[in-house]
Amino acid sequence: MKVKRYVVNALPEALPMIRNELGVDAIILNTKEIRVGGFLGMFGKKKTEVIAAIEAGSKSAPTPKSPPRPQPAKQPTVSPSMMASIGAMSSTAVAEQQTMKEKQLIQEATVQFAPDVTEAVRVSPAAAYEVLTGVQQQQQQSSADNRKPRMTEEELITEIRDMKQWIVRMSKQQKLETRPEALQALQDRLHEQEVSQKLIDQLIEEIEGRLEVSDLSNPTTTVDRSTVWLIAEQILLDWLKDFEASVIGRDTHVIHFVGPTGVGKTTSIAKLAAEQTLKLGRKVGFITSDTYRIAAVDQLRTYATILNVPLEVVFSPSEVSRAFRQLEDRELIFMDTAGRNFRNELYVSEVNSLLQTDRRSETFLVLSLTGKYADMSSVAENFAKYGIDRVLYTKQDETNACGAILNLALEQGLRPTYIAYGQTVPDDITTFKVASYVSQLLGASQ
Template identity: 50%
Template sequence: MRVKRYVVNALPEAVSLIRSELGKDAVILNTKEIKVGGFMGMFRKKKMEVIAAIETNQANAPVQPQRAVNSQVDAAVEQILQTVQRTTATAVMDPPQPTAVDKEKLRNEREQFIIDEIRDLREYMVTLTKKQKQDSGMTEHLLALKEHLTEQEMDMQWIERLLQELLDKQEEEGISFNEEQVWERAFIQLEAWLKPYSGSGISNHVKVVHFVGPTGVGKTTTIAKLAAEQTIKHGKKVGFITSDTYRIAAVDQLRTYANILNVPLEVVFSQMDLPRAFKQLEERELIYMDTAGRNFRSELHVSEVNSLLQTTEPSETVLVLSMTGKTRDMAAVADHFCKYGVQKVLFTKLDETSVYGAIFNLIMNFELLPTYMASGQTVPDDIESFKVESYIRQLLRSNAS
C-alpha cells in the first residue's frame, strides 16, 4: 500500500491532488486540522492534514475524468464519515473525562466540521464537472474571447459565466456561433449586465459633492473639469473646498483652477473648519470638495476622510479611481469605501491604459454606479459621462465590430 500525506488549505484542494497523484481508487484515511509556520509559536496558520492511500497495484491505473470525479466524491465522503466516527469516539474516551455537555458539544462541533467539509467538497466537484462540460464545448472563437477578456483582467468568475451563457445560447439555437456571432452575443450579454448601473451621473438635487480616492488618481483635475462644465455650459455658481493639505502644492493647484474659473475656494484642515467653509459658500449652487489622497487600503485612513464628509446640505460622495492602478488595489479601496455607503465611482486616465476589465469588475462586484470617464489633462474637454455601449466597445475593441 502506498500512503501519502498532504497539507492543504481545504479538503477539496487535497482531493484534486490525490486524484492526480494516486488515482481514482485512492481513499482518504484521515483528516485533521493542524497549524504550521509562524515565529516562536506565534502567527501560525491553520491547514488541513489529509492522509490518503492506495493499493500498490492500483497506483498507476489510468484516470477517466468524469468517473474519477464521481468515485472520488463517494470515496471521500465515506472516508470522512468513518473518520468523524473514529475521532469522535476516541475524543470521548481520552482522559481527562469530559462532562456529558462537553461530549455533546465536541460531537456537534466535529459533525458540523465534517458536514461543512462535505458540502465544500460537493460544491468543488459540481464546479469541476461544469468546467469539464464547458471546456468540451469550447470553440476556437469562444477560446479567443476568453483569452481576450483574461488579458483585459476581467475576473475569471465573470468570464466563465459569460462563456456559459454563450454555450447555453448555442445549445438553445442548435448552432455553433461563428466569430462575429460570438463577439456580438458577448456584447449583448455584457450590456444586459451593466445596464442597471448606467445613467447615474452626479445627482442634480445635491449641493455638495465630495471626491475621494488614492493619491495621484487625478481628483483635483477632475474637479476642475466638472466645475468648468457646470459654470461655462450650465451657468451654475460653483464653489471649491479642499482638505488636501498633505500634498505639496495641492492647494495651489486647485486655487489656480479656481482663479481661472472665477470660483471661490475655501481650505479646511479639520472637520471643525467645515461649518466656516460652508458659511462662506452658502450662496453657491454647487460645492465641489477635494479630499486628501491617502493609503485608502487602510480602513483607518478611509474613516479619517469619512469624518470630513459630514454636512447638513444634500450631498453625495464620488470615489475616483485611476485606470493605471492595480486591479487588486482598486478593489481593496472600493471595498473600504463601500462600507461607508459610497456608491458612485469616476474613472480617470483611460488614455494611459489599454486594459479595461477592472471597470467591469468594480461595477459588478461592488455594485458601484459609474458617473464619468476621464482621459487626458485638458479642462474641461477630457471627460464624458459613462456610457455602457462605449465602455463595452473599449473592452472588446480589438474584436468587436
C-alpha cells in the same frame, strides 16, 4: 498477587521457570529487551526481561514442601552394572524433561495467542516462539495506532470539499478543451480586460444557452465569432442597463471627491468645475482639505484662479462649517480631500467625518484604471460601508484594460459616473455610457 522478574536470553527459557515457580495459572505481565553488563552503557549483552504474576491463593501455585528430616544415610554398595543402568535412566529423564518444556512452550503460546500460532505449533517450538513474538509486536503496533488522533468531523468535511472542488475544476478543464474557438477567443479577450473569472463563466454559460447549437461539446461544431460577440454584447448591455450615468443634477449643492493618492482627484475637480462654469453657467466654489500633499492647495488654487471661483482651505472637521458659510452664495461646491491609504478603514472614517450628509450632497469615489483590481476592490469595499456607491474612473488613456469597471459594478454595485482619459481641462472627461463601454470591453470580433 505474587509478582516475579526473570532475566533470560529468550522468552522460551522463562516459560518453564514461571510454570515451576508460579504455576500454570501464572500470567506474563510484560516483556522487554534489556542490556546487561558492559561498560558505561555500551557493549552490554541483550537479554529479555519477563515480568510474571499469579493471584495469591491460586490452586495451581506450587505449594512449598517442608524439607524431610535428615536421616542417616546408608552407603549402598553399587555394582558397575547398576551404574550403567542409572546413567541410562538419567539420560532418559533429561530427554523427557526437555520434551515437557517444549510442550509447555507450545501450550503457553497456543492458549495466549490461539489461533494465530496453531499452525506454527505444528512445526516446532521455535516457530511457535517466532509467531508469539510477531503477534506481540502486532498488538503493540495496533495499540499505538489506536492512540493516534482520529480525523475530526471538520477535517473530514474540509477534505470532501477539497475533493469536490478538484472534481469541478477537472470538469471545467475538460469542458474548456472542447469549447468552440469563438467562445475561447471571447474568454481570452475578457481575460485581457481583467474581467473576473466568475463573470466570464457566467457570460459564457448564457451565451451557450442562447446559441442554437445541438452539441457545443463536439469539437467539430463551428460557431461564428460575430454571432458570439453580438450575443455577448446583448447580455452585457442587459447586465449594465441600470448603471447608465446621469449628469450632475441642478439640485445638487455639494460634491465630495475621495480616493487614494495620485488617482487624479484634483484634476477631475477642475474638469467638472470648468464644465459646470463654462458650459452650464453655474456659480462654483472650491473647498480643499488636502493639506498633507505638498503643493496640493496651490494646484487647486491655480485652477480656481483660472476659472475665477473662490477657494476655501480647511485643516480640521471643525472648520468645514465655516468654509460652507463662506461659500453659501455658490450654486455648486466641489470639495477635495486628501489621498490616503484607504485600504485602512481608519483613514476612511477620518475622511468621512469631513463630508456633508444632507440630501443635496453627493460623494464620488475616484479610482485609477491603472491600479490593481484587488486594491481597487478593497478601497471600494471600505467606502461602501458609508453608503458611497458612485465612482469616477481616471487614466483610461494609460491602460488597455477596463474590466474593473464591470467587476465593481456587478460585484459591489458601484455606479460609474464619469470616465477621465487625459490631462486636458476641461475636455478629457465624459459621462459613463454603457454602450460605449461594452464596445470598448469586447473590442472587434475579428
